[in-house]
Amino acid sequence: MRTLIRTKATLFLVLAALTLGVLPVAHAGDDEPKEKAAEEESSEPEEPQDKWFAVVDGDVYTGTGAVLRGATVLCKNGVIEDIGYDLWMPEETETLDARGYRVYPGLVAINSSGLFGAGSDLPNTFNPFGQNLVLALGSGITTALTGNEVGKLKYGTLEGVQVKTNVFRYLSFSKSSPAGKRSLREKLAKAAKYRRAYAQYEIDKKKNKDLKEPSKKNVDSNLVSLLDGKWRPVFRANERTDLLEIAHLAQQYGFRPIIQGCREGWTVADELGRAGASAIITPRDRRPKSEQLVREGGSSIENAAILYRAGVSVAIIPGNVGISLGGIVGRDLMHLTVEAAFAVRGGLSDEAALAGLTIEPARLMGIDHRVGSLEVGKDADMIITDGDILHYKTFVQWTVIDGEIVYDKEAHLYFAHIRPRPDSSLAPEQRLDAGENPPEEAAAAEGGDEEESEEASEPKEGGGGQG
Amino acid sequence: MILTPLLLAPLALSATAPRVDLFAIRAPRVEVGNGETLHHAVILIEGGKIVTIGEDLPIERGIPVLELDEEQVVIPGLVDAYSRYGMSSRGYSDSRPYLLASAELPEKGNGFKQLREIGVTTLGIYPPGSGIPGQAVAVRTQGMSPEELILRDSCYLKIIAGANRSAKARISDGFKKADSWEEKEKKNREKWEKAKEKFDKEKDAEKKKKLDPGPYKPIEPDRNAEAFRQLRAGTLKALISISTAADYLHLLDAIGDEEFQWDLRVGLTRNTDVFHVIDRIGEAGKRVIMEPELTLHPGTRRQRNLPAEFARAGAKLVLVPRGDSTQAFKDWRRNVGEIVAAGLDFQTALSAMTLEGARLLGVDDQVGSLESGKAANLIILDGEPFEATTKVVAVILDGDLVYGEVDL
Amino acid sequence: MVMRLLLLLLAAPAFGGERLVLRVGKLLTMSDADTIYAPGMVVCEEGKLTYVGPPREVSADATLLDYPDSWCAPGLVDLHTHIHGPGINDMVRAVNPELRARPCVIPGNAAIRRGCAAGVTTLFGIPGSGTNMGGFGVLYKARMRQPTYETIVLRDPGGLKVAQDSNPQRRNATDFGVTRAGQSWNIRDVALRAKAAAAQGRRDPALDELSRVMTGDLPVLIHTAGSEGVVNTARMWKVDFQTRCVVSHGSFDGWKAAPALARMGCPVNHGPRTVDYFASHNGRINGTSAEFVRAGVPLFSLNTDSGVVPEEEFFLQGAMSARYGADSYAMLKAMTANPAKVFGIEHRVGSLEVGKDADVVVWTGDPLDPRVHTRLVLIEGDVEFDRDEDGRLF
Numbered sequence A: 001m002r003t004l005i006r007t008k009a010t011l012f013l014v015l016a017a018l019t020l021g022v023l024p025v026a027h028a029g030d031d032e033p034k035e036k037a038a039e040e041e042s043s044e045p046e047e048p049q050d051k052w053f054a055v056v057d058g059d060v061y062t063g064t065g066a067v068l069r070g071a072t073v074l075c076k077n078g079v080i081e082d083i084g085y086d087l088w089m090p091e092e093t094e095t096l097d098a099r100g101y102r103v104y105p106g107l108v109a110i111n112s113s114g115l116f117g118a119g120s121d122l123p124n125t126f127n128p129f130g131q132n133l134v135l136a137l138g139s140g141i142t143t144a145l146t147g148n149e150v151g152k153l154k155y156g157t158l159e160g161v162q163v164k165t166n167v168f169r170y171l172s173f174s175k176s177s178p179a180g181k182r183s184l185r186e187k188l189a190k191a192a193k194y195r196r197a198y199a200q201y202e203i204d205k206k207k208n209k210d211l212k213e214p215s216k217k218n219v220d221s222n223l224v225s226l227l228d229g230k231w232r233p234v235f236r237a238n239e240r241t242d243l244l245e246i247a248h249l250a251q252q253y254g255f256r257p258i259i260q261g262c263r264e265g266w267t268v269a270d271e272l273g274r275a276g277a278s279a280i281i282t283p284r285d286r287r288p289k290s291e292q293l294v295r296e297g298g299s300s301i302e303n304a305a306i307l308y309r310a311g312v313s314v315a316i317i318p319g320n321v322g323i324s325l326g327g328i329v330g331r332d333l334m335h336l337t338v339e340a341a342f343a344v345r346g347g348l349s350d351e352a353a354l355a356g357l358t359i360e361p362a363r364l365m366g367i368d369h370r371v372g373s374l375e376v377g378k379d380a381d382m383i384i385t386d387g388d389i390l391h392y393k394t395f396v397q398w399t400v401i402d403g404e405i406v407y408d409k410e411a412h413l414y415f416a417h418i419r420p421r422p423d424s425s426l427a428p429e430q431r432l433d434a435g436e437n438p439p440e441e442a443a444a445a446e447g448g449d450e451e452e453s454e455e456a457s458e459p460k461e462g463g464g465g466q467g
Numbered sequence B: 001m002i003l004t005p006l007l008l009a010p011l012a013l014s015a016t017a018p019r020v021d022l023f024a025i026r027a028p029r030v031e032v033g034n035g036e037t038l039h040h041a042v043i044l045i046e047g048g049k050i051v052t053i054g055e056d057l058p059i060e061r062g063i064p065v066l067e068l069d070e071e072q073v074v075i076p077g078l079v080d081a082y083s084r085y086g087m088s089s090r091g092y093s094d095s096r097p098y099l100l101a102s103a104e105l106p107e108k109g110n111g112f113k114q115l116r117e118i119g120v121t122t123l124g125i126y127p128p129g130s131g132i133p134g135q136a137v138a139v140r141t142q143g144m145s146p147e148e149l150i151l152r153d154s155c156y157l158k159i160i161a162g163a164n165r166s167a168k169a170r171i172s173d174g175f176k177k178a179d180s181w182e183e184k185e186k187k188n189r190e191k192w193e194k195a196k197e198k199f200d201k202e203k204d205a206e207k208k209k210k211l212d213p214g215p216y217k218p219i220e221p222d223r224n225a226e227a228f229r230q231l232r233a234g235t236l237k238a239l240i241s242i243s244t245a246a247d248y249l250h251l252l253d254a255i256g257d258e259e260f261q262w263d264l265r266v267g268l269t270r271n272t273d274v275f276h277v278i279d280r281i282g283e284a285g286k287r288v289i290m291e292p293e294l295t296l297h298p299g300t301r302r303q304r305n306l307p308a309e310f311a312r313a314g315a316k317l318v319l320v321p322r323g324d325s326t327q328a329f330k331d332w333r334r335n336v337g338e339i340v341a342a343g344l345d346f347q348t349a350l351s352a353m354t355l356e357g358a359r360l361l362g363v364d365d366q367v368g369s370l371e372s373g374k375a376a377n378l379i380i381l382d383g384e385p386f387e388a389t390t391k392v393v394a395v396i397l398d399g400d401l402v403y404g405e406v407d408l
Numbered sequence C: 001m002v003m004r005l006l007l008l009l010l011a012a013p014a015f016g017g018e019r020l021v022l023r024v025g026k027l028l029t030m031s032d033a034d035t036i037y038a039p040g041m042v043v044c045e046e047g048k049l050t051y052v053g054p055p056r057e058v059s060a061d062a063t064l065l066d067y068p069d070s071w072c073a074p075g076l077v078d079l080h081t082h083i084h085g086p087g088i089n090d091m092v093r094a095v096n097p098e099l100r101a102r103p104c105v106i107p108g109n110a111a112i113r114r115g116c117a118a119g120v121t122t123l124f125g126i127p128g129s130g131t132n133m134g135g136f137g138v139l140y141k142a143r144m145r146q147p148t149y150e151t152i153v154l155r156d157p158g159g160l161k162v163a164q165d166s167n168p169q170r171r172n173a174t175d176f177g178v179t180r181a182g183q184s185w186n187i188r189d190v191a192l193r194a195k196a197a198a199a200q201g202r203r204d205p206a207l208d209e210l211s212r213v214m215t216g217d218l219p220v221l222i223h224t225a226g227s228e229g230v231v232n233t234a235r236m237w238k239v240d241f242q243t244r245c246v247v248s249h250g251s252f253d254g255w256k257a258a259p260a261l262a263r264m265g266c267p268v269n270h271g272p273r274t275v276d277y278f279a280s281h282n283g284r285i286n287g288t289s290a291e292f293v294r295a296g297v298p299l300f301s302l303n304t305d306s307g308v309v310p311e312e313e314f315f316l317q318g319a320m321s322a323r324y325g326a327d328s329y330a331m332l333k334a335m336t337a338n339p340a341k342v343f344g345i346e347h348r349v350g351s352l353e354v355g356k357d358a359d360v361v362v363w364t365g366d367p368l369d370p371r372v373h374t375r376l377v378l379i380e381g382d383v384e385f386d387r388d389e390d391g392r393l394f
Helices: A008-022 A032-042 A131-138 A178-205 A221-227 A240-253 A263-267 A269-274 A303-309 A333-345 A350-355 A359-364 A439-447 A450-455 B113-118 B165-201 B205-211 B223-233 B245-255 B274-283 B306-313 B326-341 B346-353 B355-361 C002-011 C110-117 C180-200 C208-214 C227-240 C252-264 C288-295 C311-323 C328-333 C337-342
Strands: A052-061 A067-076 A079-084 A094-097 A102-105 A107-109 A141-146 A149-152 A162-164 A233-237 A258-261 A278-281 A313-316 A382-385 A396-401 A404-408 B022-031 B037-046 B049-055 B065-067 B073-076 B078-083 B120-125 B137-140 B150-152 B156-160 B237-242 B262-266 B287-290 B316-319 B378-381 B392-397 B400-404 C019-028 C040-045 C048-053 C063-074 C076-081 C120-125 C133-141 C153-163 C219-224 C244-249 C268-270 C360-363 C374-379 C382-386
Touching: A052 A382, A107 A333, A107 A359, A131 A141, A131 A333, A131 A396, A131 A404, A141 A333, A141 A396, A178 A221, A178 A240, A233 A240, A240 A263, A240 A269, A263 A269, A263 A278, A263 A303, A269 A303, A278 A303, A278 A359, A303 A313, A303 A350, A313 A333, A313 A359, A333 A350, A333 C311, B078 B326, B078 B355, B113 B120, B113 B326, B113 B392, B113 B400, B120 B355, B156 B165, B156 B223, B156 B262, B165 B205, B165 B223, B165 B245, B237 B245, B245 B274, B274 B306, B287 B306, B287 B355, B306 B316, B306 B346, B316 B346, B316 B355, B326 B346, B346 B355, C019 C360, C019 C374, C063 C374, C076 C244, C076 C311, C076 C337, C110 C120, C110 C311, C110 C374, C110 C382, C120 C153, C120 C311, C133 C180, C153 C208, C180 C208, C180 C227, C219 C227, C227 C244, C227 C252, C244 C252, C252 C288, C268 C288, C311 C328
Parallel strands: A052 A094, A052 A102, A107 A141, A233 A258, A258 A278, A278 A313, B022 B065, B022 B073, B078 B120, B156 B237, B237 B262, B262 B287, B287 B316, C019 C063, C076 C120, C153 C219, C219 C244, C244 C268
Antiparallel strands: A052 A067, A067 A079, A102 A382, A141 A149, A149 A162, A382 A396, A396 A404, B022 B037, B037 B049, B073 B378, B120 B137, B137 B150, B378 B392, B392 B400, C019 C040, C040 C048, C063 C360, C120 C133, C133 C153, C360 C374, C374 C382
């Protein structure tokens, strides 16, 4: 049986959500008794105690390679406490039964627009009830960059939204600005010279105490810290020549560039790999090379795969980083996984594509100690899906952030009608396919193993489909 | 005897109009405004105030009695605690907590004649503008000058909250200003006390004369800090306006640990999302001002009765007209009736138009319900209060018949 | 091995007797009986399919291509495309029944090539919706190996393009026909004149092709959106004129007219929008393809309106329709057999059956899955795209 064993707190949350979102609006207070009961319960005097939460019996895709079938993810105070089998759990643990479902780390969007409300300055502007926020949660996203700030898509609270500020530092090195290129080269040279001088000073100081520190005049301290390996610069670059020059510059000075765009990266993948570069790419980026151009160029569906094979770590982002409800679907953040699927189309493995939506963006943003994979000690951010996350029919059923359920497909009107869960509490009139959902499909969802998603698209042998 | 509406002869008001100082009303049904209903009620009015009210009370011989018909219902005079009726909406957009809406009251005028006729006997006028625009005033709807009109000044400090840095900072900055004023005042006091101590210790009369600090003089009050000091002291409360659910959370964040009394103003737009925080607001037992509006659940054509939902969740409801036009006031009772038809409790609705508004303004000791000691502000209706066809028969304000014609 | 065999094949494409045999893990015929062979085999001879069924003995002279792990399906048929070439609309007159898309066609251009690489083999290239009657489109094949107009054309004119409601209203405000009333007259006037000419056996060069539409000889594809636009259109072309018509787009709240279209028996060619939120009024993100299918609209088909949606993402229109509530197989049918039937070309394309064009696509799996790519595209038996040789175009 797939049941939510609810603690008092969740009962209240779920009831509230159902009342607000899905159930027909009650006049005359017909749901009053329930609400009252929940209220009374929640108003019991609370002692500060550990909050336990567990996702039980799901197939756990940790995002680090391991897949644990039918395992449990146990969380304490919003952090993953343990992953495995037959775990000891305190009695008060709130559990979510994920049998037949898959558990993945929450997706990390390495760019976004309009998910959090006004955008920047999250602590002061975040809208924890926004439509786009809910749609993004329903698409599996738990963490996203907005402006130059990383936030978590916390529903209904302002607590713990901001994860990091000043995430990326940009450098420009492009043939469109020769002066800028020269200037960066000069500054890097000065910074390198300063570092050498300083290293020498450190040695000499031991002998001569009166020795003066080398002058920092005209030295860019940012670049010194870059050469110290303290941060990774981001370049916006697409063209082969720019990419090559960035790769060479990086190798010369020993820093690891992050390249946004990287359209022609596949033509210089080895160079980028040698430079230890990472790429933030859009697999469906489409800019065919000019017919006159003899060399290889332009966009390629294989970009992600080729770069990955050359050792360039790849984070994936769609061309449209907002939520689009205009009707032409499959191109925005709501379909982040579709974008990753296109990387697979180009030859990337499913695992690498998923990493491109989870751990890789987390690493590039320097938040991989908290999010991006399911590991003990990391934030309990995860999604529970009804199938392979990269399959086009898969829907996120629940989203968990910091050990709390922040999204339930059935509690919101947006997707609840599409292939409701077998144990759905939705009224028949709220199902799109009422009476049409074949029991076979329901059974397949129950089984929920790897083959299921592919099989789902097959018609019954000799059957007439729906046409 | 016939009580003539005083309005018909405003010039003769104080001098010649026959004022009946002591009279009684015998009514088959009185809605008190505090949730109670009285049957076969008698209201004894003297000097503009309710002396006694109760069921089946005997009336002394000689006291004129207004006998009401079987279908007639008495309700308290209406209180609109949040209005800019007849006033300009132009204001500042920054923080001016010291501005008083009472300063805008006309020096001369007929009061609020049209509102009186509708049955509105108390009006809360808030300061215009955004940010922190100032303090509201409660007025009677009858009176020729500010002195006659004002029931209570500085009823609440109006604050407009929002999910942005500046709106949040306006609140915390206000309290910071209060802090720094207190700090300065404390130093000033300490300085004076030291001087005083020195003065007291000095024995030499000649020297003592030079050291005399005189009586303590506090530093100049800071007009920006004063309102926030009063909020903390509990002598002033705030009415904070929000329009989205997120606004509420950011408001709580901005308030932090600061403790003061505040009520909420929630503007109901067509697709408002404030329903997300109804439970939290209700749990906090907040008083909430809103219009009697049925809204739609976002993205749907599903109607929601948010006022009813707020009331059920435990919030104290104040319902105000949908706008500041006379027509909006005329529609007010009918609009509330629509919300009642859609599920809002009758008594909650009635007190939302009377007593709760008076409480918000802090004038509930004077008006808002039909209880002894309070002003004799009441409306005689010819039927059920929230029936669309029900009409106002008469309006009595401070014991005076201000609208209608009734036999006494 | 496949490579070598292919080279042989390419070296001698002209030999009519050459037989090409495809063996695949799973064969979706998309026939009326919805037959699936797993494994399956097709044999192509002289551009036609001569065998479709389970694998059997292959004669020695045949070229055998073996894809044991792959799926095979008919080439996709897209009835609403604008990538055939430049010059989408002649914007002077509101109705242009005399115009044809043929002179605009640039066979095998880059956009068509990417479409071919993604399994699209038949396209209806049509004028835009800038005017009420844009003219006649061409049904052509997505051949990419040195194609010429003659080698790609399937039927010319393939059908008429009409645009009713929405877009044509954006013309200059002083033009006649910026209102629905005006548009309706523009269309009705010329259509009835053409009908009369046909009835009287009168020749009028400007109206000749339109007469064929009015007599049911040629299909008409009508751009229309919104529920009232959809119903207006179907009433005029299906009920009044009794033409072989198909409503194209049907976007926004057009799905609300689905039951009405089903009653009138009017087919729908849906896209590029396949989801509606704003008009659903129940808070749902509504898969509109699912709504049309559920209402029982006949021969439901999908389109890209390319380049609105790139031609190579035609399959994704099906995938997204399936994501938002439709059945995957039904959506594949909406990109193969159904559009072929709507346009009366089902004897040539749309399904894998003996006697039909050998337009065959080999996929690495479920054609709707974005992770899956094509390995081989045959058009009339010729290898037009081979992944191993041409690389991953898309």
